[in-house]
Amino acid sequence: MRDPLLELPGYVLQRAANAASADLNKRLSSIGLRQADFAFLKLIDAEPGMIQSDAGRVLEIKSANMVAFASRHEQSGLLNREPADGRSLALTLTIKGRKTLGMANQIVTEFENDLIERVPERLRPMVVPILIALWDSPDTAQKTDESA
Amino acid sequence: MRDPLLELPGYVLQRAANAASADLNKRLSSIGLRQADFAFLKLIDAEPGMIQSDAGRVLEIKSANMVAFASRHEQSGLLNREPADGRSLALTLTIKGRKTLGMANQIVTEFENDLIERVPERLRPMVVPILIALWDSPDTAQKTDESA
């Protein structure tokens, strides 16, 4: 049974992402995380004190969905949410959060290595530039909650 | 707010696929389809009479999820499901299904063109080979239902 869609970049992009996603989630499950959790912790670690809504904008998680997402990590003891002003919540990693991120970094680094090694060596430098270019689609600009 | 994950191929792969996926689904919604529907119709069109379980294996849709999926398209009048033997169902497109696929092909072609045009011209020939290589992850081989 041949797959008649193998020459379509958009289709293969989707299939590749699904496979990689399943692989990474399987690996991260050993420390109780999903890929979105890793991205969240990594972002907060890079920008300690950033507010919840800004994190949602970067990761394209809507504010309504951000509540349970961030709250879950707070209750897991991975991060603190402290009022930055009367309405904003500043996010910082806890000790446990940084330790968990450290383990996640190892898993992700190994995953990324395994992934990139599947690409012939001389094509590897083109991988991220191509993916970034593909990512830059009509609406990627800046939308998560608002936008028209 | 910088995204500290932009150098990770796996992460950018995921983000690119999500953006492309949202774009294509938006375009296909004008004819009441999703990207998975298009792939399904395209596959049946390329292999008329193929059985439901084989389609599920190619598209990596589990048999339990294939039931409602295929049944929905049958009820929409896009395909016929006829017994191939006592237990298998052979899939063929109806006239309406072929007509719908024709419209979908136009939309998808336009989408794929818009997508590939975002990549600098000299990198374009590398796009599909790189994505296919990335797709070939540990478990992609052949698993959908069974496998260990």
Place this chain on the structure above:
DNA sequence: TATTGTTATACTCTATAACTATA
């Protein structure tokens, strides 16, 4: 007036378990 966080809700996608009937 626009933004932040929130609740409630619903829809899609995907996953597992268990079952039947057929090969």
Place this chain on the structure above:
DNA sequence: TATAGTTATAGAGTATAACAATA
């Protein structure tokens, strides 16, 4: 015994609408 199709169900992920409190 393995396969094809099925049902029921549960968990993610994502979407909208409406709201209170604050900038």
